[in-house]
Amino acid sequence: MEEFWFQRTAWLINVVAMIIMMIISWLVFCYGRWKTERRGRDETKARLPSGSLGWPVIGETLDFISCAYSTRPESFMEKRCLLYGKVFKSHLFGGPAIVSTDAEVSRVVLQSDARVFVPWYPKSLTELMGKSSILLINGSLQRRVHGLVGSFFKSPQLKAQITRDMQSYVQTSMNSWKDGELVFIQKEAKTIIFQILVKGLIGLEPGEKMQFLKAQFHEFIAGLMSLPIKLPGSRLYRSLKAKKKMASIIQNIIEEKRRNVSKGPCDPRDAIDVLLEYSDDELTDHLISDNMIDLMIPAEDSVPVLVTLATKYLSECPLALQQLEEENMQLKQLKAKSGLPLEWTDYMSLSFTQHVITETLRLGNIITGIMRKAVRDVEIKGHFIPKGWCMFVYFRSIHLDSEIYDDPYKFNPWRWKERETSTSTFMPFGGGQRLCPGLDLARLEAAIFLHHLVTTFSWVADSDHIINFPTVRLKRGMPIRVARKCIMESVQQDQNLSI
Ligand code: HEM
Incomplete structure (x- = not known):
């Protein structure tokens, strides 16, 4: 009996000793890990930039x-x-x-x-865009969608179509401006450019559906900078609902396009056509319709703001406005004489106009x-x-770095006579694999708007100032009091455009 108790006590001591050993080893291991992690954290801390x-x-x-x-x-x-x-x-x-x-x-x-790096956006923005948005996806799918959309945006066919549409929308809008009227450039440019964008992306013409889409889009973007709370009634919830309505309109357009494709092939007229041509298990209809909405985010506001800022800077720099006017009047008269319509290449070759756009992008950010x-x-x-x-x-x-640009806060389009825009010191459109695919379109649309503005009207700007947060815009929307220039010239030009 004694032997039994002795054996049992020895066994128990062994077990307890083993448990204690295990606990000690585990504690030693944890301490070691904690020390390594701390050392790692300290090293990381030491290597971090100051701040x-x-x-x-x-x-x-x-x-x-x-x-x-x-x-x-x-x-x-x-x-x-x-x-x-x-x-x-x-x-x-x-x-x-x-x-x-x-x-x-x-x-x-x-x-x-x-x-190395992936895009980062606030939570509300990622919720609204969804995981498959071009602004968030990475790797081969991003390169594919970017490549397809980018080459379509660069295509001469699209640029020619955009030039025709933009001229017609700009003229319709400007024809309604009365002498002495106060015109709000930001609002006018927004209306025109939204129509151009939607037609270029999904092929929708101005009308009731376009108006509905515009209202839903504004409801959608209102939530981009909201609190990430997805409860019924919250800002984010309402924005997501608006996105669903837009996606369903685009789904219907896709279905209609699919039915038409089965009748026979035709040239792509909008971004959906391009993506549908290459659709597969990865590039699904759902991804295409969602991305059409996400493509509107970087494009909808930026070009109207570009045009509005250019109008402001020109109003404050009479010398630049005069040179811009001369360059554009020359082109207008040349075209009137030749009887040929204005092409997208005409707008893009206006060197001073492009310098004005470049300088607006630099200064306006x-x-x-x-x-x-x-x-x-x-x-x-x-x-x-x-x-x-x-x-x-x-x-x-x-x-705005004075080591890079002389007198950086001065609007000076002439600085671009000698400077390159494709350098690492000028990046309004980003760079690398995510370089803005719409940069040529932005420049073209801005040039068309400015051409018609300066050749049709002179103006006196009302006071206004730039707001920079959360997005860049003019507080009052850039009101200008317009006066129509020589009517004969405009009529002649209108005739050319409608040829
Ligand atoms: C003044 C006008 C514009 C400015 C300043 C601008 C600026 C930018 C910038 C800085 C980026 C890079 C974002 C990043 O690296 O994460 C970008 C991307 C993009 N932009 Fe623009 N943009 C303009 C007009 C447009 C237009 C007109 C379109 C389309 C019609 C467009 C479509 C896009 C798209 C789809 C991307 C995302 C590309 C990707 O992540 O692969 N943008 N834009």
Whole structure:
């Protein structure tokens, strides 16, 4: 009996000793891991660019937003660049971020692919766009959709169609302007450019359906900067509902196009035609219809704002307005003499007009910057960006850098006589694999609008000022009091256009 108890106690001691050993080993292992992680964190911390993470949770977001609402949004960056250099760490929109105002670092970020950086947007935006949006997808599908849409946007057929439509819509709109009337350029440009965009993307002509789509689109984009709460009645919920209604209109258009395709092949007339031609298991009808709406996001507002800003800058620079007028009048008279209509190539070859557009893009910074998320640790020009951190490339600071541009706050279209636009110091359309596929269209549409404006009207601008946050726009919509120029010339030109 004694032996039994002895054996049993020994066995119990062994078990307890084993358990204690296991616990000690586990604690030693955890401590080791914690130490390695801490060392890793300390090393990461030491390698991070200088800067401040600001307050817990909100970081430096409030300071960023208050600067963004001011007349000098870049002051947030300026203060920090003085303290920490052109690349610094911060904490913005709920997460840690590395901010770049350095042209070379920004160029490298834009050129990097999804193995290094992926797009980053606020939660409400990603909810609204959906996982298959061109603005969010990566890898081969993004390259495919970007390539197909981009080459269609660059095609001479589309540019010719857009030129015809834009001329007709601009003239219809401008014909209704009365002498001495106060015209709001932002609103006029928005109406015209939305019609052009929708026709180019889904082939819809102006009319009741277009009006319905426009109303739904405005309901949709109102939620892009909302709180990410998806409860019935919330802003995000209403925006998602509007997107569903738009998607169903586009689905019907796709079905109709499919029925027509079965009757025989025809040339692509809009972006849906192009994507349908290549549709497969990856490029589904659902993905196409959703993306048509997402394609409207970067395009709908930016071109009207470009035109509006150009009108403002020209109103404040009579010399530039005079040279623009002369260049466009010359073209108008030349075309009137030849009896030929204006082609898209005519607009694109107006060199001073293109300098005005370029300078407006530089000074106006319609898209102030882009955000990416690092998918792995990365070092650019000696600046360390840890995995999971946001990278904020702030174009505005680069475009207004006095080391790059003389007198950067001055509207000076002549500076582009000697400068290239395809450099790393000029990036209003982004760069790399996500370079804006609509950049040629944006320039063409702006040139057409400006041509008709300066050759048909002279004007006196009412006071207005630029708001930079959350999107760039004119507070009052750029009101100008218009006076019609020589009627004979306009009539002659109208005749040419309708040939
Ligand atoms: C003044 C006018 C415009 C400006 C300043 C502008 C600017 C930009 C910028 C900066 C990007 C890059 C975004 C990024 O890297 O994440 C971009 C992308 C894009 N833009 Fe534009 N854009 C303009 C007009 C247009 C137009 C007219 C269209 C279409 C008709 C368009 C369609 C797109 C699309 C689809 C993308 C996403 C490309 C991708 O991620 O693959 N944009 N735009």
